[in-house]
Amino acid sequence: MNLTLKVWRQKDSDSKGKMETYVVSDIPEEASFLEMLDIVNNQLIESGGDPITFDHDCREGICGSCSLTINGVPHGKGKGITTCQLHMRKFSDGETIYIEPFRAKPFPILKDLMVDRSSFDRVIESGGYVSVRTGSAVDANSMPIEKDDADTAFDAATCIGCGACVASCKNASAMLFVSAKVKHLNSLPQGAPEKTKRVVNMVNQMDKEGFGNCTNQYECEAVCPKSIKAEFISDLNRQYGTAIVKDAIS
Amino acid sequence: MNLTANSFIKFYSSSIGKKVIVAITGLALIGFLLGHMVGNLKIFAGPEKINSYAAWLHSMPLVLWGARIGLLACFFMHIFTTVMLVIQNRRSKGSRYVYQHTNKASGASRTMIWSGIIIICFVIYHILHFTVRFANDYDSSAYIDTMGRHDVYKMLIDGFSWLPASLFYIFSMALLCWHLSHGFSSVFQTLGLRTDKTWGLIKASGYAYSLIIFIGNCSIPVSILAGWLT
Structure with a gap:
C-alpha cells in the first residue's frame, strides 16, 4: 500500500x-x-x-x-x-x-503523538479504597451478588482508561471515564460503604484536572474501544446529585 | 442554613451541578412553552375566549407576576449557566483537531449556543411586541373590547398581519424546536432519569414535543396570514 x-x-x-x-x-x-x-x-x-x-x-x-x-x-x-x-x-x-x-x-x-494522561490516574486515586475484610482468606462466593449487578459492574470495569472519550469530546469532558469507574465500584457490595464519598471525590478531582462539561453529544460512546455506554453518565449525574443532597442534610 | 448555602455553592461550582441547573431551568421553560401555547390556541375559539382568558390571568396579579419573575429567573439562570459552561468547555479543549470529524453528535446539539442566542433575541422582541407593547398602539382605546377588556384577539391579528413579524416568529419557532429536540432528552440524561431501556422513548417524546410546540405556535401566524382568522 x-x-x-x-x-x-x-x-x-x-x-x-x-x-x-x-x-x-x-x-x-x-x-x-x-x-x-x-x-x-x-x-x-x-x-x-x-x-x-x-x-x-x-x-x-x-x-x-x-x-x-x-x-x-x-x-x-x-x-x-x-x-x-x-x-x-x-x-x-x-x-x-x-x-x-x-x-x-x-x-x-x-512529544509528537504522545500525551500525558496522568490526570486520569489522579481521578482514579481520588476514588479511594474499597473496604474489605482482612485477615484470613475469605471464602469464594461468600458475598452473593445479583447477576445483573455483577454484569453491570463488569461492563463498567472493562474501561481501560485510554482517554478516547476525552479526545473525542469537543469539551474534553471525562464523564464517560469517571462514570465507568464510579459505576464499577458503586454497583458492588464491596464498594458500597464509600459510595457517596467516592462519587463526590472523583467528580471534584475531574473538575480540578480541568476536564470540560458534558453536553450530551455522545461522541465518547461512539469511539470508546470498550463500548462503555453513555447510560453510565446519566447514572453518575444521579449518584452525584444524591450524594450532594445527602451531604447537605446530614 | 449556612451549611445548605455552602452545599449549593459547592454543587453549583461542579460541572454536574451547573448542568443540573441548566436542566431544571430548561424543564421549567419547556413546561411554560406548552402552557403558553395551549392558552394562545384559544384564539381559534374566538375573541371572547382568548380575551376572557387574558383577563382571567390579569385578575391574579400575584400569580401572574410570580410566574413572570420565576420564568425570567429561570431564563436568566439557564443562559448565564450555559455561557459559563461554554467558556469552561472552550478552555478545556485547548487546541482543535486539524482533521475534524463528527461521529454521532446531532446538528442541534452542536448548535445549541447559536439557536439559543437567536431565541434570546426573539424572546426580547416578543415581550416588547405583545407584553410591554413597545412602539405600537396596542394599549390604546382601539384595543379595548366591548366588555372593557384588553382585546388580545385584535392585537394578535394586527401583530401577525405584518409579514416580517410573522416570518421572524416562524423562523424563531423552528429554531426553538431545533433547540428543544436536543434539550428535551438532555434533561433526562442530566438529571439521571434515563436508562438504555427508556432512552428510545425519551428521545421520541422530545421530537414529538418539539413538533407539537412548532405546529401549535406556528398555526396562529399562518392562520392569520392565510386569512382564516380575521
Missing part, C-alpha cells in the same frame, strides 16, 4: 507543533496501524530523521496505552477497537491519513 501520512510533530510540551507530510510505500495490508508506524519510524531512523513518538504497550487492546486520533477519530474508525487493533486493510491504497494526538488541555502533549 502507498500512503500519504499527515502527522502531528511537536518537539516538546512547550513547543508549537505542526502537521508534517510523509509519503510511504510498500506497507503490507496485514500490518496493524502501529506496525505501519514502526515501518515508517525505521525508515526515518535509517535516513537520519527523528522517529515519530507515540504511546503503545500491549498491542492487544487491553492496556489502554495506545492513543492517536486518526482522521479525526480517536483510535480510528471501527467499532470497539483500540489503535493497535486497527489494521491497514481498513484503508485504501493511495489514501491520505491524518494522525494527531489525543487533544485536550488535561492531556498535555509531551
